[in-house]
Amino acid sequence: MQEYGLKNASANLAEMGLNVATAHWNLSPEELTQKTLELGQGELNDTGALCVSTGKFTGRSPKDKFTVKDAITEKSVDWGDVNIPFAPDAFDKLFDKVCAHFSGKEVWVRDAYACADPTYRLNIRVVNETPWANLFCNDLFLRPSEDEIKTQNHDWLILQAPSFQADPAVDGTRQANFTIVNFTRKIILIGGSAYTGEMKKGIFGVLNFVLPHDHKVLSMHCSANEGKDGDVALFFGLSGTGKTTLSADPNRALIGDDEHGWANGSVFNFEGGCYAKCIDLSAEKEPEIFRAVKPGALLENIVFKQGSKEVDYHDGSITENTRAAYPIYHIENAKDPSYGGEPKNIFFLTCDAFGILPPISKLTKGQAMYHFISGYTAKVAGTEVGVTEPQTTFSACFGRVFLPLHPTKYAELLGKKLEEHPEVNVWLINTGWSGGAYGTGHRMSLKHTRSMITAAMNGALDNVEYTPNNVFGVMMPTSVPNVPSEILNPRDTWEDKEAYDKKAAELAGLFVKNFEKYADQANEEILAAAPKVSVEA
Structure with missing residues (x-):
């Protein structure tokens, strides 16, 4: 395995079950943007933001989100149409299949965290198939310092494999795509969908369990x-x-x-x-968001005006759910x-x-x-x-x-x-x-x-x-x-x-x-x- 970038020397993908060919750790937004362009997975708009397509899925798929039902969740989670149970052994088998899917591939790894109040900090490690999905994680999650990265171990792992297709009859999913949260193993497993919001909302769901249940927050x-x-x-x-x-x-x-x-x-x-809806975005109506769409930002499923690289924010032909992801410091008056x-x-x-x-x-x-x-x-x-x-x-x-x-x-x-x-x-x-x-x-x-x-x-x-x-x-x-x-x-x-x-x-x-x-x-x-x-x- 070849590894590049800044990482904790003791961090080991193989111990997580991943035998990849190349792992890029904690690359900068500029490096991730350039790699996306080299791979032909995106293009820049006229303000320097990276524009990509998330493919078949341009929004979340709630009916394909599952929670592993085990000793931690069985009596705590409100099971039903929202929280759909998934068997622990079925998760283990599917996790192994996704890890095998990553075998020999090039991946992008990011160390990040959630919760700005240090009392409740939750360390996250994300493994992505594409550099632009890793850019999304850089933009949306909190960013540790270089010194913190050198010593950070993860509390939760997100494994995102958009090109992996589940077999519902064998794997226990509803269809080929899935997001599964396992509170015992502290893993969010995502397959079949490149929509980045599944990662963001996956961690939100984790915090919606941990903070009220464990800390009364x-x-x-x-x-x-x-x-x-x-x-x-x-x-x-x-x-x-x-x-x-x-x-x-x-x-x-x-x-x-x-x-x-x-x-x-x-x-x-x-x-x-921030992960802002940008349908009908304009400098007049939402100037702070409009100005945040610059180098380092990620635009999803937008359409350019004909013959240019200017985004037509009024065009919802791909989806009404066009999105702009950007780090909070792109907002001029963000609090730090x-x-x-x-x-x-x-x-x-x-x-x-x-x-x-x-x-x-x-x-x-x-x-x-x-x-x-x-x-x-x-x-x-x-x-x-x-x-x-x-x-x-x-x-x-x-x-x-x-x-x-x-x-x-x-x-x-x-x-x-x-x-x-x-x-x-x-x-x-x-x-x-x-x-x-x-x-x-x-x-x-x-x-x-x-x-x-x-x-x-x-x-x-x-x-x-x-x-x-x-x-x-x-x-x-x-x-x-x-x-x-x-x-x-x-x-x-x-x-x-x-x-x-x-x-x-x-x-x-x-x-x-x-x-x-x-x-x-x-x-x-x-x-x-x-x-x-x-x-x-």
Whole structure:
């Protein structure tokens, strides 16, 4: 085996079961980019970012993600459609087959870690088939120093083999592609898919088990930023609801854009980079993200404008889930190290395809718990295989598909935090539709959403008048600086008020029906926050 690059002298791929021909360890972004170009696996755009295709899979495949069911997970994991069990012996056999697949190949190895708070640091080693996937890991995970690499041993191994195809009849998978998490062996095994998000979300799932289960730390699918006075804001939401966009604020330091932990006295980033949706990206709407697409960044599944190397960010012909991966330091005002203190404001972002929820509303603790457990939004096009237009969904804790434990475990931790910190403001933000449902109404203005969030964070909404929403009971401000007052009450934006009332009653019914599975574990305060199903026109 030939080995190149910086590594721990005691690190040995053969001991992991890998008998490769060549291993490149911890190459620089420049080296990985150059190697990708030499292999004909990508090309540069006009700003110097590396552009690649992830092939057949341009999004995650949740039905092909498995968790090994063993002594550690059997009684802890919430088994079902999200957490699909996989037999330990079947994993061992498949792992050996993937290792054999790597035999004699050239691989790229990276030492990285997760969790910016050193108390919870999780060391990661990744083995990739392609240099650009290794670049993704450099960009998205936290980067140890050269001195740390020389002594770092891994807690978890990610083995990514996109060209390996499983045989479902023999290997126990659903189809040829798979992502399998083994908490006993501390391995994430990925095959058949080159979509890099499987690696990122694989580690997120690991932390969603380890931190709440072992440390009583709330793991969160949210972005976070910090004001000049040290006030931290959290932005919860599924992919496509605006976490990355709204947390990239030029007037605030970015802690992170997607995954965080909330420990006593600390909100900390799990990652070292950002994985931003870049469909319709523009310098005008999202200048921080637009400027981050430069050498060292990775663009996935984009299309160039004809006859040029300029990206056509409006072209979703390959996928609506075009992505830009870049290290967090590409954002000019990123915080280093990427953690802060207790949050002051929490925003639940929902992309309401019904056009019913207010663009901004303030929640009581009971309402905060109810909406956190509900996790209502619309899946937007491209984030998952087969999603081509918004689909109404309830994703508990705004990230159900990433939660190994029962959703109430995370809700209980959030409730405890809100009890300990009653000064925290919780807001519901609708980044979806206004003036009608999807197809008739229009998408909420990003400019107005930014103004509402800014007003909430700088205290401009502390003393304004509020009115309750007639269905959901949340409190709607009657005025917000730089926002037309006529859009603040969603019913006022519909021409047909009776149609609004009927649609509102329909959405309320969906909330109540979805919450039935959690009702027996919810207290009276949470149950009282349920919307009114019967609404008079």
